[in-house]
C-alpha cells in the first residue's frame with residue numbers, strides 16, 4: 440500500500456513529520472511519502488523521504504507570476520505531485536495541462552476527485568494514479584472506507600473501465616491501520632491522508648499505527 444501524507448498548511452513541523460515518515464519507512468513494506476507546502480519541499484526532500492508537491496500549474500518556463508512550475512518543484516526534490524485536490528480544484532483543461540507539465544518534469548502524478556464519475560474523467564487524462572476523496576468526509580476523522588465503501592469500490596471500477604494502468608488511492612478521514620487495511624480490501628492501492636498525522640500530538644506514533652497491520 441502507498442501511504443501519502445498531505446501536510447496541507449497545518450501548523451506542524453514538516454521536518455519532524457518527514458523524519459518520522461522516513462524512520463517508519465525503513466521498517467515497513469508499505470510505500471510512504473509526504474506532501475509538504477511548496478516552501479518546505481527542499482528541506483523535506485533533504486531528509487531522504489519520498490517527497491510530493493501539493494500542486495503544480497499547467498505552465499512552462501516564462502512570464503508566469505505566483506505559479507508552481509513543475510521543473511522547479513522537481514529541482515526542489517519532489518518525486519511527484521498531487522493535482523486537483525479538493526482544496527485546490529482545477530478546470531479540466533488545467534488538470535490535463537498540469538499532468539503534462541508534471542510528466543515533462545519527471546514527476547509522478549495523483550489526480551484527486553470527489554466521486555467515481557470524476558475519477559473516470561481523471562483517469563482518462565493518463566495520470567499515474569487517481570485519488571477519490573469525498574469532500575464532506577475530509578478532516579472529519581470518519582474514514583471513507585467505513586462511511587462510504589461504495590464510493591471506493593465504484594472509483595476502482597471507474598478507473599479500471601478507462602485505464603487499467605491507473606492505480607486508485609482513497610482518502611478522507613483515514614487515521615488508523617484498520618482504515619488503511621479496509622481501503623485495500625475495497626481495491627484501493629493506497630491512501631491519501633492529512634489530519635490523522637499532521638494534527639496528531641505524536642506524528643511518529645500515528646504513523647506507526649497506520650502501517651502496523653500492513
Ligand SMILES: O=C(CO)COP(=O)(O)O
Nearest residue numbers: 577578611612632633634
Ligand atoms: O484531504 C485529505 C488528504 O489529501 C484528507 O484529509 P484528512 O485525512 O484530514 O481527512
